């Protein structure tokens with residue numbers, strides 16, 4: 001990381017600490033702001049948050065790992081999430097997953113090289129009677145077959 005970028009991150013975290021206050025309870029709002037701006041929380045930002053809030057970096061990391069909406073790595077422009085919970089599993093989630101992985105050439109947990117799509121598994125999306133369920137960004141798709149999954153993927157820019 002360039003020195004300039006590091007300075008920018010330090011300045012940004014200093015501003016967030018001023019905005020939210022220098023206490024443990026500011027940790028989550030600060031992380032949310034960093035996530036919103038960068039789409040993930042860079043390593044150096046985690047170190048700076050720990051330093052400026054005077055807490056251990058492990059504490060910062062454990063909060064990030066606890067919340068699914070906080071990430072330590074950059075993600076793709078689109079997040080495709082397939083339900084892995086039992087009802088969708090029984091409804092054929094594995095076949096959908098295999099087809100998606102083959103089509104994109106990546107595994108779940110990975111991002112395409114062009115940064116277009118990140119694949120993730122999620123727990124129940126509340127569509128159990130219409131599984132397998134797939135969430136593409138904010139939109140839920142139900143009764144997803146391998147063929148339907150390919151169509152959905154092709155519509156993602």
Ligand code: FES
Nearest residue numbers: 083088125127128
């Ligand atoms: S089990 Fe998949 S949506 Fe509920």
